Amino acid sequence: MNTGYRVAVVGAGAVGVEMIRILRERAFPISDLQVLARSDREMVVDGLTYPVRTTTEEAFAGVQIALFAGTEGEKGAAVTFGPAAVRHGAVVIDNGKDFRMDPKVPLVVPEVNGEDVEWHEGIIANPNCSTVQMVHALKPLYDLSPIRRIVVSTYQSISGSGAPAVREFEQQIRAVADGMNMPDYVHIPAQLAQNVLAGCWTFLENGYQDEEWKMILETHKILHDNQILISPTTVRVPVIAGHSESVYIETERKITADEARDALSRFPNIRVVDDLLGGEKNPFARSCPTPLDAAGGSDTLVGRIREDPFVPNGLLLWVVNDNLRKGAALNAVQIAEEVVRRNRLIR
Numbered sequence: 001m002n003t004g005y006r007v008a009v010v011g012a013g014a015v016g017v018e019m020i021r022i023l024r025e026r027a028f029p030i031s032d033l034q035v036l037a038r039s040d041r042e043m044v045v046d047g048l049t050y051p052v053r054t055t056t057e058e059a060f061a062g063v064q065i066a067l068f069a070g071t072e073g074e075k076g077a078a079v080t081f082g083p084a085a086v087r088h089g090a091v092v093i094d095n096g097k098d099f100r101m102d103p104k105v106p107l108v109v110p111e112v113n114g115e116d117v118e119w120h121e122g123i124i125a126n127p128n129c130s131t132v133q134m135v136h137a138l139k140p141l142y143d144l145s146p147i148r149r150i151v152v153s154t155y156q157s158i159s160g161s162g163a164p165a166v167r168e169f170e171q172q173i174r175a176v177a178d179g180m181n182m183p184d185y186v187h188i189p190a191q192l193a194q195n196v197l198a199g200c201w202t203f204l205e206n207g208y209q210d211e212e213w214k215m216i217l218e219t220h221k222i223l224h225d226n227q228i229l230i231s232p233t234t235v236r237v238p239v240i241a242g243h244s245e246s247v248y249i250e251t252e253r254k255i256t257a258d259e260a261r262d263a264l265s266r267f268p269n270i271r272v273v274d275d276l277l278g279g280e281k282n283p284f285a286r287s288c289p290t291p292l293d294a295a296g297g298s299d300t301l302v303g304r305i306r307e308d309p310f311v312p313n314g315l316l317l318w319v320v321n322d323n324l325r326k327g328a329a330l331n332a333v334q335i336a337e338e339v340v341r342r343n344r345l346i347r
């Protein structure tokens with residue numbers, strides 16, 4: 001009888017902590033859990049103490065599933081240790097951007113393209129948080145009629161930049177409240193408290209931010225359709241948890257708002273928050289999901305579903321979820337569940 005899998009979580013920051021929480025929450029079968037980061041210490045998550053060890057290649061001996069939530073780039077955790085973990089026999093599920101567009105690496109949102117787990121060669125990538133929630137909400141609509149065009153603006157919370165950025169944002173809020181000078185900009189490039197930043201990611205030569213370009217490429221890969229015209233604008237807003245997105249789509253045939261509500265409400269892990277509230281003052285008032293509604297939860301919330309009065313096949317949506325959970329840690333754990341369910345462990 002299988003008593004559980006040997007799991008490693010690499011990274012003990014915003015996403016790593018959430019991974020540990022979600023593994024427990026979903027009762028993922030684990031016989032041994034290692035938490036690896038850049039230094040030895042202890043970490044407490046929901047009252048339980050976990051030893052944290054310095055990441056080394058040898059630490060992956062015997063590990064079957066390695067969930068990476070470390071840094072990105074050439075010297076980052078996934079590039080440095082991911083291939084070694086695979087050599088030791090682990091399936092690597094990486095949250096960063098390093099492997100997402102590698103043609104040998106599936107990029108997976110389980111509700112959307114869980115079957116792509118089948119062709120992994122050791123590494124599976126988790127998409128960027130802003131992509132995850134958009135494709136999750138769009139898949140049931142795409143199944144009704146192929147999507148030809150997407151125009152999306154994001155309202156992204158600061159936890160998307162990691163735990164140190166959240167601490168810096170809290171210092172900024174205190175500075176504003178106390179009338180003090182702003183702390184140095186270390187993890188956030190400008191004042192976010194009482195502000196909105198539409199240009200705080202790395203700019204590319206074409207004028208887009210890398211966060212926007214990721215949404216284009218990743219959506220094409222996940223939906224297996226690189227013909228979709230995608231125009232994103234990514235924006236950081238003064239919110240700690242939960243990303244929101246205003247999404248406009250044009251489909252091949254018209255999808256009515258009612259048809260969309262019905263398809264979305266039947267899709268796994270989506271909750272439609274778009275009820276007619278009515279009332280004397282405003283008979284057309286509807287409920288609308290907020291980042292606070294989504295924070296700490298597992299569903300992607302969809303509201304403000306309405307038809308475009310000017311474009312025959314146009315539809316608008318408001319999509320919200322917890323970026324640290326479905327946008328990162330939860331999606332990664334769901335990928336691990338998919339790997340186990342499909343019997344695609346290396347050993």
Ligand SMILES: NC(=O)c1ccc[n+]([C@@H]2O[C@H](COP(=O)([O-])OP(=O)(O)OC[C@H]3O[C@@H](n4cnc5c(N)ncnc54)[C@H](OP(=O)(O)O)[C@@H]3O)[C@@H](O)[C@H]2O)c1
Nearest residue numbers: 011012013014015037038069070077095096160162163328
């Ligand atoms: N936050 C989000 O919403 C989100 C969403 C999607 C994807 N992601 C991606 O997920 C990853 C983690 O993000 P985060 O927000 O959790 O960052 P974070 O809060 O800054 O935490 C990063 C963690 O990685 C560890 N680490 C860094 N370099 C390492 C190395 N070379 N070897 C081992 N561990 C290393 C750090 O260790 P120490 O604690 O010892 O310094 C820290 O615990 C990033 O790639 C990020 O882009 C984040």
